[in-house]
Amino acid sequence: MHLTSMLFLMIGCLMSGGCAVLKLYNSMIEVIEWEILSLNSCTIIFTLIFDWISLLFLCFVLLISSSVLYYSGSYMMGDKNFNRFMYLVLMFVFSMAAMVLSPNMISILLGWDGLGLVSYALVIYYQNEKSANAGMLTVLSNRVGDVAILLSIGLMVKLGGWNFLYYSYNMSDGEWLMFKILIVLAAMTKSAQIPFSAWLPAAMAAPTPVSALVHSSTLVTAGVYLMIRFSPILDFSYAQSGLLIISCLTMFMAGLGANFEYDLKKIIALSTLSQLGVMLSILALGFANLAFFHLLSHALFKALLFMCAGVFIHSVGDYQDIRYMGCLVKFMPCSVIYMSICNFALCGFPFLAGFYSKDIILEVAFMSWVNLICMCMYVLAVGLTVSYTMRLIFYSMSGEFNLNMLMNAKDTSNLMVNSMLMLGLGAVVGGAGLSWLLFPEPYMICMSITMKSLTMMVSVIGGSIGYFCNLLNTNNSLISLGNYFWVVFMGSMWFMPFLSSVKNSDVIMKVGILMEKAGEKGWLESFGPQGLYWKLTQLFMGLNEIQMNSVKVFMKMFVLGMVIMLFLYI
Template sequence: MLSVCYVYAVFLLVFSLLSFVSSGLFMVLDYSLMLEFELLSLNSVGIIMTVLLDWMSLLFMSFVLFISSMVIYYSEEYMSGDINMSRFIMLVFMFVLSMMLLIISPNLISILLGWDGLGLVSYCLVIYYQNVKSYNAGMITALTNRIGDVALLMAIAWMMNYGSFNYIYYLDCMKNTYEMNIIVVLVMLAAMTKSAQIPFSSWLPAAMAAPTPVSSLVHSSTLVTAGVYLLIRFSAGLTSHMMMVLLFIGTMTMFMAGAGANFEFDLKKIIALSTLSQLGLMLSILALGEYKLALFHLLIHALFKALLFMCAGCMIHNLGNCQDIRNMGSLVEMLPLTCTFFIISNLALCGLPFLSGFYSKDLILEVLSMTYLNVYIYIIFFLSVGLTVCYTFRLLYYVLVGDFNYGVLNMVSDSGLPMLKSMLPLTMSVVFAGSVLMWLMFPTPYFICLPLFMKMMTLMMVLMGIWMGYSLSKFAFYYTNKSLCTLSVSLFMATMWNMPYISSYGVNYYPIASGRVIYNSLDQGWSEYLGSQNIYMKMKYMASYFQFLYNNNLKIFMLLLVMWVLFMILFL
């Protein structure tokens, strides 16, 4: 009997292949298809569902469906002990459907449906394990993404200045108008929250509380890439000032995440910070006007990042849910196949020739070197590439070589067949997809003319990163030296420049403190005296007074009669 996971995986894989073939066809023919379905027409106001099918949406959709099919098949083994397996699979399927809706929509209202669908389902998946850590992570994820949702709602309101909510009609012709500038700024804000750019970065490592298959899906092709994809769609509307702001934020995020990953010991958080760094790279190259390159790197990154998370999940699964890399070591002897996949995906992340990551990263850095930019951008780009290689080799050192630091009683082996089967197609695509996509997306190759030093700069930074990563792992001088200054720097970097504290305690400290003051002075003070308690006491007093009157009504009547008689005698 076929399992539910297998059926869903095959279903998504078939659609992925169809979408990929259609994308190639649309690209060769330079063809776009827009379908409009009128859902409701009321007093000449039509609510129309629009679907845009072009090479970009079909290509991205095929990658999302391919990764989703592998992740769902992978979940069969990883989540095998879970009593709510069907609920988990349905949540993942809803997640993928929300992403599909976002990809094929040229209409801001239907984009909001997919956008909010992603936010809601991601919250359900982050709190899946139902413990305090999951609830906190889910709350910070949901609330940060609400900022982007509100920005998108405001953009929809501003679209009412035009005749339709289909932004694709107005991007070029209305580029420099005041209304379009406001809409694009709001979309930029929404994309920054979804793609976890500074200052909204703290939710991304927190979302690691979700099960690993979800992390694999979220951090490769769905939730975090939604913002980048939306900005690629809106790239025609970006002005030079917006691009400069986006470039600065993207480069800062890239550098911050790369530096932070070198001080982290949680396996999943290192890979999450790696995702953050790559998102910064995508937004930076998008801000330089190269939207095709941003999409190219987005697609290739999705493949090796999904594989990286799957390998990490396999290690965590075998090590009894242990995520600390200091407890690992020599796993290459016990998990040879998983570690082979892990090394391939890590080398693709570093951009080593001729794996898929090399084709996009090297091209991005060479195009950057040809552009007319200041030295800050040039240095921080290459420094971030060096840091990527540095934390990657540090991770490989801790996990694959050295002493095995886990418990003596263990069952670590490459035994999970569905997990290995789902990782194999991804590994093949990580090796070959870069060159295939390059032939497909750039039929006319870029002509890059650089001096030898600048041409070799990428390779030099990669080699320097390898040396730094090995040195930091081997000697770990920033942990053995227990000086206050060194520990402060380590903590500052590991906590992403104190961003989680700023976005949690920094935001809620003053409201909670003022709430305590208000509670003491109003709830327990004046409102208690003037409000419910006081009214209760007054009513109780009045009720007892009237009860006294009712109990003694004859006496009071007689007393009043006597007083009346006296009054008559005295005054009349």
């Protein structure tokens, strides 16, 4: 089944890629609409848009999905629910495709909710308590974004339609600021920006092929893609400034946390979080095309990075702690080559996929009117990225041999190794190809020699610190124990998992119970539907008595009228 699905997705990838190139150079946009329901002046329409952005992104989604499905044939071999897993992954891909091809808020909601539902089913795929808690945190965090989308749909009613492509250029802050905040909030929850970052490392409870798909081209990139579509409404908006600060903080926090993490999959997840901060920050500066460029190039090497991590985890006896690995370069040369390509592409090594997008993003950000705090966070995030990458290389591939003495780690599965070939080529030449395709005219970069060389200097310093500090084994020394609070603070994403789960949930539950007692079962009940029902019932009973022509009723009314007249006379 996985071979049939892979071939189907690969054919779709080739078709969408070819159409994307055609539409890019011909400036063509095709929109297909089906009217579902007409309500007063508003019509609910299912819409599909075929332009170069949607088709090119769909091409990458299908390419990575086909590689992941081929990889899953070996990784999930022997699983009792293998067919269920494959169907869930296909549902995940189709939900993302529905979201990518939708310029209409109603049809976007279908793909948006589909991603949330299927991601919950995949996170709890391994049925244990840890997976259940991670799935609940994931789905509840994403429900905040779903509610924001629903409220934004309600706000768009007064426009007479929900196709945001027609209205996004005429939305001022004075009238549409709340709508812009809701869209930014939805993107922040899906892309796990502060304060919704805790669910991204927790979602690593899902199988590794799912992580490769989620962190490269589907769930977490849905928020970035939504903001790219809504980028015209953010120009010179207060929501744009807030998004810039939050994304820079997320970028710095994720890079810092990855340097204190020992779980292989969580380190890669935090690197994804850092790169999402890079995409949203450059988008908040007004360069949506650069954000889209980095989104595509990052998808190639990040999917490959997770697939290499899955091979390592399988080979070392299902351990995810990097301290139980080491010296894998002597046992798994092919997988180590792919892993090294991904790591260097993530660091922005010259002429790999990440170099073309990250280098121009940093230079454009340094030339922009960005404040000093955001600029410092850009610089620190670059150094931290190289630092945790070199730390990962030291512990897993080039360090001391820490495996079980009876362990025989080697590249045994040809299926898993062959599935990484296409993405490996993409990680090497994908950035150059995309830069020629998306930017046929060069950017004019005018900077001083200090600013031009700042990125390279910070990268060299960060890489040296990340490798030699771990070579001296300072992480396990008494230095870490002496600064235990700060190590835990930085390694736990600034205590965000604790604030998002135990403590915060207790407060929310208590506030919810209080509001239910005082509101829904109290004043809101009395002055709401039940109270209105009781008052209307009494009124209709009185009117019914009057219509019965009862003498007692007329006598009561006569006496009441006489009393009122007497009171007014006195």
